[in-house]
Amino acid sequence: MVPVEVDTLIIGMGERYDVVITTGDGAFPVVAVPEGKDAAPAQAVLRTASGATPAPGARPGELTGRLLRYTDLAPTEAAALEVREPDRELELALQMVDGGRQWVLNGVPFGEHTPLEIRPEERVRLVMRNESMMFHPMHLHGHTFALAGQAGPGIRKDTINVLPMETLAVDFQADNPGQWLVHCHNIYHGELGMMTVVSYRA
Ligand SMILES: [Cu+2]
Incomplete structure (x- = not known):
């Protein structure tokens, strides 16, 4: 940075x-x-x-x-993710259920989730829409992402705080095949359901 x-x-x-x-x-x-x-x-x-x-x-x-603010920061040249149009866009709605007894992604808790499917070598955009009044520091395993929608390369991170009612998009390169958790790092939210899986398909 x-x-x-x-x-x-x-x-x-x-x-x-x-x-x-x-x-x-x-x-x-x-x-x-x-x-x-x-x-x-x-x-x-x-x-x-x-x-x-x-x-x-x-x-x-x-x-x-x-x-x-995240937009105040720019990556160093060595850390920048080369700007490229995404091949695939995934959406994640960050939601509170039952007064905070459950936290979910796209309407369902972990265990009932449908994996987010991607393919090797794709450039993937993950659009996270916080529909709650809480902060959700969202973390993707196995990759680092760049803040999308910037004039140049966005900051490079693996956890990004999505503020109440805010939408943030991040881009990552699908260069690490496997099954990777994406979850809220306010870990009690994760334990109450706010997790899903980014799943590589051949
Ligand atoms: Cu959270």
Whole structure:
């Protein structure tokens, strides 16, 4: 990824970022606020010199500063997936059932799913439509994908956070034949049904 400078970022379960933080001398709060629920934030202290320890409940101004968006980022040349028209488009609707007692893809839980069929060497577009008010960090096994619909190559990832009521499309190259799980990485959603299989057919 080509580095960009922001104040804050959202990290879904299973996502990873390399972050460089520049500080002055002193003691600074590093705060993680949960998204989508009212739970207490996590707080660490980064100390580079003597000085007062930040109080519990600190809210650095950066939290409401510039938020990283996926479209702010571009892959390095080595990480870019060459732009190509997809040969196949698969749709995944991300849905809540029964007040959150079940989470499903395309109307059915894992076990009742119809595998998403692809063929070797295809370029596949996976369109994920979040029809719920929760975050779903969606993870595909066995491949990395690129954010689709960008002017140039989109960022290269294996887990992407689909925000409430948002639609995101990703492209991947079918270069690793097998049966591969695709699931929500908020793992209790996966365990309650939000998983399916990308299935290679000869
Ligand atoms: Cu989820």
